[in-house]
Amino acid sequence: MSTVLVVDDEEPIRKAVALVLRDAGYRVLSAGDGAEALARLDEEWPALILLDMRMPGMDGWTFARELRARHTRAVPIVVLTAARDARERAEEIQADGFLSKPFDVQGLIDTVEQHATP
Amino acid sequence: MTESESQFAVLRPSAESLHHLAAIIESSGDAIVSVGLDGAITSWNPAAESIYGFSSEEAIGRSIGTVLSPERETQLSTVMSDPERGRSLSDGSGSPDATDIRSLMRRVRKGERIPPYVVLQRRKNGDEIAVSIGIAPLVDLDGELIGAVLVIRDVTERRRLEASLRDARDRLQAVINHAPIILTALDMEGRFTLLEGKGLEAAGRRPGALIGHSFFELLQDRPDVLALYRRAFAGEAARGRGEFRGVVVDVRVQPLWDEHGVQTGVIAVALDISEQAEAQAHRDRLLTEEQRARTDAESANRLKDEFLSIAAHELKTPITGMKLYVDMMARGFALEQPDFVSQAVPVLSGYFARLERLVDDLLGLSRLSLGRLEFRTQRLDLGELLRAVVERMGAVTPDHDLRIESTPALVEADPDRIEQALVNLVSNAVKFSPDGGSIQIRLGIERSAAVVAVQDWGVGIPEERQAQIFERFYRAHEGTAHDYSGMGVGLYLSREIVRRHGGAMWFESDWGRGSTFSFSLPLATPREGGVRR
Numbered sequence: 001m002s003t004v005l006v007v008d009d010e011e012p013i014r015k016a017v018a019l020v021l022r023d024a025g026y027r028v029l030s031a032g033d034g035a036e037a038l039a040r041l042d043e044e045w046p047a048l049i050l051l052d053m054r055m056p057g058m059d060g061w062t063f064a065r066e067l068r069a070r071h072t073r074a075v076p077i078v079v080l081t082a083a084r085d086a087r088e089r090a091e092e093i094q095a096d097g098f099l100s101k102p103f104d105v106q107g108l109i110d111t112v113e114q115h116a117t118p
Numbered sequence: 119m120t121e122s123e124s125q126f127a128v129l130r131p132s133a134e135s136l137h138h139l140a141a142i143i144e145s146s147g148d149a150i151v152s153v154g155l156d157g158a159i160t161s162w163n164p165a166a167e168s169i170y171g172f173s174s175e176e177a178i179g180r181s182i183g184t185v186l187s188p189e190r191e192t193q194l195s196t197v198m199s200d201p202e203r204g205r206s207l208s209d210g211s212g213s214p215d216a217t218d219i220r221s222l223m224r225r226v227r228k229g230e231r232i233p234p235y236v237v238l239q240r241r242k243n244g245d246e247i248a249v250s251i252g253i254a255p256l257v258d259l260d261g262e263l264i265g266a267v268l269v270i271r272d273v274t275e276r277r278r279l280e281a282s283l284r285d286a287r288d289r290l291q292a293v294i295n296h297a298p299i300i301l302t303a304l305d306m307e308g309r310f311t312l313l314e315g316k317g318l319e320a321a322g323r324r325p326g327a328l329i330g331h332s333f334f335e336l337l338q339d340r341p342d343v344l345a346l347y348r349r350a351f352a353g354e355a356a357r358g359r360g361e362f363r364g365v366v367v368d369v370r371v372q373p374l375w376d377e378h379g380v381q382t383g384v385i386a387v388a389l390d391i392s393e394q395a396e397a398q399a400h401r402d403r404l405l406t407e408e409q410r411a412r413t414d415a416e417s418a419n420r421l422k423d424e425f426l427s428i429a430a431h432e433l434k435t436p437i438t439g440m441k442l443y444v445d446m447m448a449r450g451f452a453l454e455q456p457d458f459v460s461q462a463v464p465v466l467s468g469y470f471a472r473l474e475r476l477v478d479d480l481l482g483l484s485r486l487s488l489g490r491l492e493f494r495t496q497r498l499d500l501g502e503l504l505r506a507v508v509e510r511m512g513a514v515t516p517d518h519d520l521r522i523e524s525t526p527a528l529v530e531a532d533p534d535r536i537e538q539a540l541v542n543l544v545s546n547a548v549k550f551s552p553d554g555g556s557i558q559i560r561l562g563i564e565r566s567a568a569v570v571a572v573q574d575w576g577v578g579i580p581e582e583r584q585a586q587i588f589e590r591f592y593r594a595h596e597g598t599a600h601d602y603s604g605m606g607v608g609l610y611l612s613r614e615i616v617r618r619h620g621g622a623m624w625f626e627s628d629w630g631r632g633s634t635f636s637f638s639l640p641l642a643t644p645r646e647g648g649v650r651r
Contacts, residue, residue, distance in 0.1 A: 009602075010435060012465040016442045019451065019458070054431065056601040082434035102438035104445045 002047035002116045003027040007037040007063065008080060009055040017050065017108065024109050026116070034058025038066055045073065048116040050099070052080045053089055064093035076115045149249075149270035152256055153182045157223055160265060169249065169272045171242030182268070183220045186239060186251075226253050226266040236273060248277040295325070298390035300367065303374065305383040306351070308334045317390045320365040347371055350384040360388070366395040425591050429605050432476055436469035468514040475545065478538055482611045483590075493532035493618065497642055500527040500536070500568050504561050507540045517554040520544070524561040527568035528642040531619050536639070539612035539623075543572040543635045546609070549602050550595070550633065551576030567621070567638040575632040584627060588613050612637075 004026045006017045011032070018028040029046060031037035035058040037049070053060035064077065079090045082101040090098040099111045143150050149166030153159050159182055162174040170177070170185065177185050222232050234252035241247055250273045256265040294301055294314045300321065303312035310328045318325055328336065337343050342360065349356040350371035357370045367388040374383045443462045446452075452459045485491040501524040512520045529536075547557045551574045558573040579587060583594040591606040613623040616637045627633035 010439060012439050012468075013442065015461070016439070016446060019455070020442075020446065023451070023454070056595075057599045082431050082438065084430075101434055102441040104441060105449055108442075 001025065001027050003029060003044060004112060004116060005037060005040055005046040005049045006030045007032075007034065007049065007055070007060070008052035009033055009057075010052075020105050020108055021112060024112070026112065032057075034060065034063030034066065037063055038070070041067070041071065046075060048112060049075055049077045050080055050112070051077050051093075051095070053083070054081075061093060064095070076117060078111055078115050147271075149268070149272075151177075151182070151268045151270065152265055153223070153268070154265040155227065155263070157181045157183060157220065159185060166270065169241070169247065169270060170239075176242075182223065186268075186270075222253055223266060226255050227263065229255055229263065231255065234269075234271075236277070246274075247272055248274045300386075300388040300390075302333075302386040302388070303383060304333050304347070304386075306381065308332050308347075308351075311383065312385075315388075317365070317367065317388060320390060320392070321362050343369070347384060347386070350386070351381075353381060359391075364392070365390055366392045421591055425605065428593075429476075429480065432603055432605055433473070435603060436472045436476075440466060440469045440473075464514060464516060471511075471514050475541060476605070479542070479605065479607045479611055482535075482538065482615070483607050486611065486614055491614070491618070493535060495530050495532050497528060497530055498533055500529050500531070500570070500639065501525055501561055503533055503537060504540065504559065504570065507537055508544065508559055511541065511544050511548075515548050518548050518551060519554075519556040520559065521556055522559045522561075524559075525563060527561060527563060527639075529568055529619075529639045530642045531639060535615045536619070539615045539637065540570070540572075542608040542612045543570075543637075546635070547572050547574035547576070547633070549604070550574060550578075550600065552600070552602075563641070564638070566641050568641055569636060569638045571634055571636040573632065573634040578629040578631050578633055579625075579627040580629045584625075587625065588623070609635075 004021050006014050006028060008014050009032050014030045018030055021028045029040050029044060031040050033055045051060050051063065060079065077095040079086065079095045079098040080101060081089045081098060083089050086098040086100045097111060097115050099107065143163050146163060146165050149169045150163045151159060151166050152161040158179055159177050162177040166177065167173055172185060226232060232253035234250045236248055236250045238246055238248055250271045252269045254267050255263055256267050258264045296316050298317050299315040300317040301312060301314045302310065305311050310331055310333060313328050314325045334344065346356045346358040346369060350373050353373045355372050360367050360369055368391045369386055369388045371384055371386040373381050374385045376382050443466055447462065482491060504524050505522060508520050508522050544557065544559065551557065555575055560571045562569050577600045579594050586592045587594055588609050590610040593604055593606040595601050616623045616639065619639050621637055621639040623637040625633055625635045
């Protein structure tokens with residue numbers, strides 16, 4: 001069972017994503033900002049990180065930088081963004097993919113299936 | 119040979135010398151005229167003929183007075199007494215006292231010589247001429263006075279030349295006197311030899327006043343100007359700009375040389391360019407203003423673009439949540455997990471409320487900037503409105519305890535707009551208390567106003583950002599760890615709404631300890647009829 005780390009400051013969205021992914025058979029960890037996410041990584045290494053970019057506290061850009069500074073081990077990242085240029089956002093932090101907000105249940109499941117390392 | 123004969127032989131000129139003399143007189147450029155004691159002309163050379171236009175036949179035998187001054191005494195005396203027209207071109211020392219040729223002739227008969235003097239006369243054809251006349255007694259070989267010799271020179275042309283020179287000089291002087299310049303000449307010791315020009319007035323100096331004074335002493339506190347002149351004293355032309363008592367001048371300084379190439383001093387022309395300088399300063403100011411306006415417009419444009427991007431993001435967040443929850447329900451999550459509905463409903467209500475607030479703020483903002491924010495004012499109890507708002511908001515903020523203390527307060531207000539302001543203050547209090555806790559909402563009466571205060575114990579506002587808190591698009595927590603959502607519109611709009619109701623909005627805040635936002639609305643005046651009945 002693959003683990004997915006969901007990083008988003010919107011609690012209802014975190015909850016919904018977790019519900020959907022658990023229902024799809026994933027183990028889900030969640031964090032409200034970058035700093036919390038880094039702490040989770042010390043506990044468990046996920047198969048994929050779903051990362052919101054604009055967050056109070058440590059934002060997505062800083063998190064990606066910190067992640068690479070602290071860990072040599074690779075982990076796929078999919079950016080969750082409401083930005084029009086979602087692809088550009090993903091490229092900014094060398095993410096593996098992006099999921100544009102708003103997204104639906106199927107889009108979420110497909111994206112996670114595509115990027116989560118087995 | 120008798121004694122008289124021998125004397126005659128000694129004194130009488132030879133025929134040759136007489137002939138010689140006659141030739142000189144004939145070819146002289148000056149009129150040479152002799153008259154007898156009776157004033158009748160006895161000789162009239164060709165020059166006299168050409169000056170006056172009378173032939174010798176016409177002239178000889180006539181009275182000198184009628185030929186030389188046909189206009190007679192009145193005419194001549196008028197000329198002579200007119201200081202401008204009759205000004206003597208000789209040095210003036212020999213000016214005759216009397217004015218007509220006859221009285222002069224009387225003086226000559228007494229043996230007096232009349233040095234050359236200048237008078238205006240008329241030729242035969244009536245043309246005015248200026249002539250210089252010198253008169254000497256004429257004696258015969260025995261020393262007996264037999265008449266007078268007049269040597270007359272036509273000075274009309276010279277006089278005209280001199281007059282035109284004088285004119286030119288006067289015009290030049292007038293130009294210098296009226297031109298906005300200062301003309302200065304200095305000798306090699308730096309003393310003024312010339313100081314002229316209208317520009318002096320503005321500098322508070324009179325023309326010529328400083329002649330003989332030292333330029334270097336006068337300007338010892340102006341090393342910039344002195345440096346300019348020193349270059350000219352060293353033989354080099356120099357140009358610079360100076361300012362004296364508010365007068366801006368463009369100065370050109372040139373060395374001055376005599377005909378042998380020896381430097382004798384310097385000459386300087388200072389042109390008053392105060393007006394141009396002022397005009398230039400004015401243009402510079404306009405340019406600066408224009409640049410500032412352009413920068414302002416550009417930054418306003420950037421601000422607008424930024425705002426639109428933030429607003430789009432703000433709208434997308436609740437839409438993302440709503441879409442996800444609705445989609446989950448559609449896929450049967452509610453059936454599989456019965457408590458999902460009880461979780462989803464408040465979330466969806468919260469998102470709806472957030473969307474509604476965003477749309478209200480956007481509409482309010484757009485109406486405000488178009489000047490179309492209108493109010494449908496009615497008499498209402500602010501306390502009642504407050505309770506309704508708090509009750510509704512309490513339902514969608516489960517993590518916060520909204521406490522209310524209120525009193526009835528009648529105001530004249532637009533309930534929708536005041537609600538908008540209230541909702542903004544309360545949702546800010548909730549948003550900036552991320553750890554939950556209580557929000558205190560109080561309504562009291564102070565003097566003749568209803569005062570609402572919304573207090574939280576959340577993150578507060580950084581002190582250095584407090585001054586801008588009510589500015590449009592200003593987001594006080596941008597870039598801080600508490601950079602929550604928001605368009606930077608709520609407080610701006612709320613304060614405008616309150617102000618347009620005749621009230622005021624203010625706040626107190628401690629960074630890290632929370633904020634209290636308050637506003638006042640004037641109490642409605644009691645209805646006169648209504649109170650009595």
